[in-house]
Amino acid sequence: METAALKNPLSEGLRLERTPEPCTVIIFGASGDLTMRKLIPALFSLAQQNLLPASFAVVGAARSPFSHDEFRDKMKSAIEEFADVGPQDANLVDSFVSGIYYNPSDPGKPDSFQNLDQLLSQIDKDRGTSGNRLFYLSTPPSLYAPICKALGQVQLHDSKGWTRIIIEKPFGRDLDSMRALNKDVLSVFEEDQVYRIDHYLGKETVQNIMVLRFANSIFEPLWSHHYIEHVQITAAESLGVEKRGGYYEQAGALRDMIQNHLFQVFTLVAMEPPVSLASNDVRDEKTKVVKAIRSFSHEEVPHFARRGQYGAGSINGKPVKGYREEDQVDPQSSTDTYAAVKLCVDNWRWAGTPFYLRSAKRMPKRISEIAIQFKRVPHGLFVDTEASSPTEPNRLIVRVQPDEGITVKFRAKLPGQAINIRNVNMDFDYGTSFGKKSPEAYERLLLDAMLGDSTLFARGDMVEASWELLMPVLDVWSEAAGDKFPNYAAGSWGPKESDDWLGSEERQWRRP
């Protein structure tokens, strides 16, 4: 049997789940926080789990003038400080770090990209990385287009192996900037080379939504406007803006969370079954459901969105300051730290069942969840008695973080002669049922990108469709000063206006 032209016959059946082909990962913005805290620790964790390819290298690229060894020392410290992999193995750390290189890179200096090209060719020779390259843009968004252009000028977008590029969010800050950036990126790379990362999609529970829906027969028949009254998707944080006041002033909750993370989660809950798990089949369905969302005009924004900003309050018994008192924040800021939108999906499945997406800072606790609220029983056969708890609709709650799991809430009879009814929860908890730690989102997504699986990455048309939909909200909010801000206290569940808004629709926000 000739094996040279075939795939490796010895790797079949190894319990490595999935191992990518040899490759080099090139991180732009290598001196930044994300590289130190997330990317290098995630790559090391993959190495420790033996999930990296046999021949592998990392090249850090940034403007700072490090030598290879200086950069290796820095990354070694990052691993020691931030890698959550249990006891670290010094030999393994040294072996991993020996495969890290550095190239001073400035898109304004073409020579630096020529040098990068030469370094990558040398690494291919020395380490057998086969010309496969994964670029990771972990820089300020303003550098995305110049870096892509500089890569194109030295033909690094088209090596002898495969070439892919991961782009961190935000992918634009509005529709126009997104389109401009997309045009710049796609003038160098093909769409199937571009991986727009959304780390929310790397979370185990988010991936489990598809399994819950399409690997079980009991949920899908209920999964429509016939039985679901509405859906609430919440991403609440107890933290404020910490040291990111400068960034947050330009972003706000709608841009920072809803346009990307929560829209992605929404699509997984609302999309139709894909014809296969091939990445474009899944992403086609996700895009289709975004396109089915009813658009609204500027005048209609008050019917579809609410915003807020936290003032001083207390969390966990500790007083905390208001947003306008945070570092690098304008004392008159009208940035939204609370945003909620209502999405009406005009298709056969969801007509009449709204989706509410809500994200905020300085909530009482950190929680992300999807709450599917079912319609009430059509006829109240069991009259409430004093011993019964108030009638609540059935709910299916998918907890994304923390304590990933699924809860079904239903009503049950209390033991005894009388018919007294209580609300009870049936819980599935990942930690207790599987006793296995879920991989970090960045580990999963980096591995997927190395494997060429773009299912969990956002495609350009979906990103564009989500910006298009939200533009009226952004326009109206940017024009109206936040003169009623702050309108909720830190440590509360958000502004009263938002509660009233849902109340006017005879619904209420969950207090998860």
Next chain:
Amino acid sequence: MDNNQTATAGIDVPALEREIRSLWQQKAEESLEQQGQEVTRACVLNLIAYAPRVDASEIAKVISAVTSDHPSRSLVLLSQPEAPADSLSASVSSLCHSAGAGRQQVCSEQILVTAAGKRVQQLPSAVRPLLVSDLETALWWRAEPDFEDSVFQELVELAYRVILDSAYFSDPSKTLPKMAEFVQGRKAEHAFSDLAWSRLSPFRRQLAAFYDVPEYRSHLDRLGHMEIVCGRRREEALPVQALLVAAWFTARLGWKPLGKFEWPEARTGQVRLDAGGRPIQIVVKTTAAEPGLESVQLVAGGDPTASFRVSLSQDRSHVQQEIRLGSSTRAGKIQRYQKRAEDYLLARELEVLGHDRVYEQSLAAAPSLV
């Protein structure tokens, strides 16, 4: 972990189930009273563990560690077939683990069934009604099986996955072919695992990783010599792990054995194979070191000659690769190595939900070598 235990005489299934319910009630009350938290009862599979002639605490320790990863109803079957008196009894206990700081306790249940003398034959009928319905059942047979034995056969029938450990085989050269035949006849209904095969994983990963690099892959077609160095138990001539590695290459690369392993020297065995006209020699050198692989080296002809070696580091903490192309040497991947305990290996096997086809192919190739 904590462990509450109550005993009942004989196998009275309703009484055992009552005991289990009462244990849960007791655990719930204790936990609420002492920690103010409820207990979570979790069960994702039935795990039958069969172990003859061992101490109950030894096997309970392994099962307890496994249930923290795979909460299950575990049925531990301890047998003493040679005992003069016949007996069969059972007891139940709960195994609890904390799911993390400040979180609920997660508990699962263990039923210990002890059989002696002729009543060992009744173990399968005792187990059947104790399985939780609608959950998959795995059987861990911690002994050298008698493939003709009705207890073994009946317990296999209950399980979707059968986990053996050929390290318990007194003479793998004789038992492995029998096992291959048994697996061949049953693999349509059951998936089989061998913990000895699992122990090879660090070496198999490193060996396979050489040929993930396209530049090295063509050397697979020029391999001519393979040397396996392996520690062995006193009673075995050909260590089972060496045999399994040889069988793996034979199956995966389509080699045809031209004979059986021969032993020109006491500690060195060899077998010749044919790879489509190209001769291959596999040499096994056994050492007095503890049982298990020490190194595997593959040599490919051509110009330059290439050698790919995976070996345990001197301190046995890593498995490392070394590549020689002509006169130049390249260091390869290094991977942490830990000698894994039974509970770890068992827990990993329980994560495998389907057939391990490569293992089944390799097992099927083993008889042609010995």
